[in-house]
Amino acid sequence: MVDVVSSSELFRLYGRVSPGGVQSNIRFWVPNPIYFSRALGSRVWSIDGVEYVDLITGYGSVILGHGDPLVKKTVEEALEAGLTTGLESELAYKVVDLIHGMVPSAEMVRLSVTGTEAVMHALMIARAATGRLRIVKAEGCYHGWYDQVYVSLHPPLDKAGPRDEPNVVPISRGIHDALVSSVIVVPFNDADALRRVLTKHKNEIAAFIIEPICFNSGVILPRGDYLREVREITESNNVLLIFDEVITGFRIAPGGAQEYYGVKPDLSIFGKAMANGFPISAVAGREDLMRLTEPGGLVSYAGTYNGNYISVAAAYATLTQLRSGDVQGYLNSLTNELTRGLSRLFRDYDVEARVYGIGGQFQVYFTNADVVDYRTATTTDAALYSRFREALMNNHYLMHQDPLFHHGLTKAHTGEEVRRIIEITEEFLRKIKTSGK
Ligand SMILES: Cc1ncc(COP(=O)(O)O)c(C=O)c1O
Incomplete structure (x- = not known):
C-alpha cells in the first residue's frame, strides 16, 4: 500500500506539503509522527x-x-446502498432512537459529524434559549476547537493565573477577543468556585459546559458529589448544564457518565465511541431545548454530512453492541x-x-x-x-x-x-x- 518504508521518510515528504505532516496536531510526535x-x-x-x-x-x-466485524459488515452493506444523497434514512432514525433509549436525558437527539460541531450546535441552542452569550468551562477540559471553548486546556502555568479564578488562556492565536472574553474558566472538581461565578454572573451566562470525567487532562474523576452539586448550582442559577460526553458517552455506561453518576444535564454531546471510529456526533437533551432547532425554529441546524449513511451504519452497529x-x-x-x-x-x-x-x-x-x-x-x-x-x-x-x-x-x-x-x-x-x- 505504501511507497515509503519508514515514518521518518514519510514525515520528510509529508511535512513539505502539509504542515507538520499530520492532519491533527496532536499526532505530531518528536522526532517524527x-x-x-x-x-x-x-x-x-x-x-x-x-x-x-x-x-x-x-x-x-x-x-x-x-x-470490528459487525461494524465492518454493516458499513459494507451501507456502501452498497449509497452514501450522501441529501435525503434522510431510516438508519439515521434508528440511531437517534437508540440514543434516545440509552441516554437518560436524551429526550430528543440530532446528529452531526464531529464533536466540535456538536459542541457548536449545543452552545448555539443554549445561547438562543437563554438569550445570554457567556459560557463557563472547566480548566483542563477540552470541547473541540470552536473559538468559544478553545481556551484553557493546558495553559502554561505562568499564564494560567490563580487556581481558584483561572485566567482565560486561548489555545490559539486568531480567536476573536470577544469570544475569549465571553468565557469564564473555573477549576474542575470545585463546586464552590462554580457557585461563586454563577452567583456573580448568572444573568450573563448561558451554560456551564464540562466533561463529566476530565479525560483531556488524563483521567480526572469527579470527586464525591461534585457533579450533583454542579447540577444543583446550575439549576438554581437558571444556567444550562451541558455534559460533553464525547469520550464518556456509551463508554462509562450505556447511558454515559450521566447514567453512571445519576446526574441529568440539560444538553449532552456525544461522538467518538458512538461509531467505533467513524465520524459522527450527536447533540441530545431536553425536548423544549432541542425543539428550538426544528425547521423554522429559533435555531438553525445544518450539515451536508449529518446523518451520512456510512456513519449512521457504523453507529447503529456499534450502539447495538453497547446497549446491554x-x-x-x-x-x-x-x-x-x-x-x-x-x-x-x-x-x-x-x-x-x-x-x-x-x-x-x-x-x-x-x-x-x-x-x-x-x-x-x-x-x-x-x-x-x-x-x-x-x-x-x-x-x-x-x-x-x-x-x-x-x-x-x-x-x-x-x-x-x-x-x-x-x-x-x-x-x-x-x-x-x-x-x-
Ligand atoms: C471531550 C471532547 N469534546 C469534544 C471533542 C472534539 O471532538 P472532534 O475532535 O470530533 O471535533 C473532543 C475531541 O477530542 C473531546 O475529547
Missing part, C-alpha cells in the same frame, strides 16, 4: 513494520477494537486489573504515582498529589513519564508522548495484554531502582 499501515483488533502496524498493542485507540473513538452494558463491564474489569496492578507495583517499589482509570481509559501520573484538577495533573513528573512510556514503546505498546493524555483499551484487548503492561512496568521499576535513577 508514527504513520500506520494497518489496524486490527487491539493492534496497529506502523509503516516501519512494527506491530503495537494500541493504547491510543483513536483518542477514545475505538471501543470495540479496530475493524456487557462491553462496558468487560472494559471496567480490564481497567481495574490494570490500575490495581500498577498502583500496587508503584507502592511496592516506592515510586510516587497515581493511577486512574475507568471504562477502558487510564493514565499514570508520577506525582504524590491526588489528581483532582488540571493544576494537580501538572505535578506529574514528565521526565519519568517519558521513561515509563519508552519502556512500553520498546515493548511494542503504543503510548502517547503527552503525560496529560489518556490511554485506552477496547473490547478487543485481552487480559493477557493488560498483564503484560504490568510486567513491563515491573521490569521498568526494577531497572530504575537498581540504576538508582
